[in-house]
């Protein structure tokens with residue numbers, strides 16, 4: 366199983382998450398090839414069992430380079446993907462001190478929905494998604510970000526193992 370990991374990190378936080386993800390997957394004997402989106406052509410990605418797309422947020426959406434990249438993909442319908450975004454930690458309201466809820470945030474923060482729309486519009490199938498926060502506009506990553514990436518990696522592995530086991534299980538059940 367090989368994973369292609371395409372990121373659009375500008376200030377290095379997403380690149381750090383990618384490097385950590387690669388390390389975690391290597392410990393599970395899964396090979397991850399990490400590329401910045403400027404290093405590869407979207408229509409000529411190497412074959413892989415899973416594609417991970419990672420983008421920073423910009424004005425409520427994925428950064429423009431990633432939006433363009435995703436529009437130009439040429440992957441077969443049914444290809445599995447996952448997304449990891451780096452997004453600004455929500456700020457407490459100046460008057461009330463209350464941090465916006467996920468529902469409130471979702472009104473102006475559409476980084477993951479936009480990526481999912483672009484990918485699912487091409488028939489790709491999502492098997493995982495995670496948001497990692499940065500505490501300032503350019504970073505650093507929030508405390509404990511590694512734990513989020515660990516869980517993301519573990520959930521992807523479980524999903525890939527399940528789907529690999531599915532044909533054998535179906536054959537056993539049919540026998």
Ligand SMILES: Cc1cc2nc3c(=O)[nH]c(=O)nc-3n(C[C@H](O)[C@H](O)[C@H](O)COP(=O)(O)O)c2cc1C
Pocket residue numbers: 373374375376377378379380420421422423424425426451452453454474476499501502503504
């Ligand atoms: C001009 C500008 C606009 C931004 N707008 C958003 C935004 O709308 N939503 C968000 O979550 N993060 C926003 N950010 C913060 C990014 O999430 C942050 O820069 C990024 O996650 C860092 O990742 P990177 O180091 O991999 O580039 C913005 C940052 C800049 C510089």
